[in-house]
Amino acid sequence: MGKIFVSRPQRINAQNVNDSLNRKFQLSILPFLGTNHLLSGSIKNDYSVNILMGYSGGVRKLEVGGIVNGVRQNMKGLQVAGVGNIVGGIVAGKWQWL
Numbered sequence: 001m002g003k004i005f006v007s008r009p010q011r012i013n014a015q016n017v018n019d020s021l022n023r024k025f026q027l028s029i030l031p032f033l034g035t036n037h038l039l040s041g042s043i044k045n046d047y048s049v050n051i052l053m054g055y056s057g058g059v060r061k062l063e064v065g066g067i068v069n070g071v072r073q074n075m076k077g078l079q080v081a082g083v084g085n086i087v088g089g090i091v092a093g094k095w096q097w098l
Helices: 008-016 037-042
Strands: 021-030 043-050 053-056 058-065 068-071 078-081 084-087
Touching: 021 037, 021 053, 037 043, 037 053, 043 053, 043 068, 053 058, 068 078, 078 084
Parallel strands: 021 043, 043 058, 053 068, 058 078, 068 084
Antiparallel strands: 058 068
């Protein structure tokens, strides 16, 4: 399912970058159009705001998306999207809404 939303260059970067980078905030329109650019699958954010769809390596506090949120690894906190949330790892938090 993640292959539909994530571009091929982003998948290649996520496979080749072993270290996790950390940022406080991410803003994106689509998975490849945002402040984390093509490295978004390797960056863990505290807060992630996705206008349409977003993709990140992990989220630690809050993720809000217009349509779909995609997280490659773990999500801890609150995750809200208009249609759905996709998480490749562990989800930990008090609420998870669709």
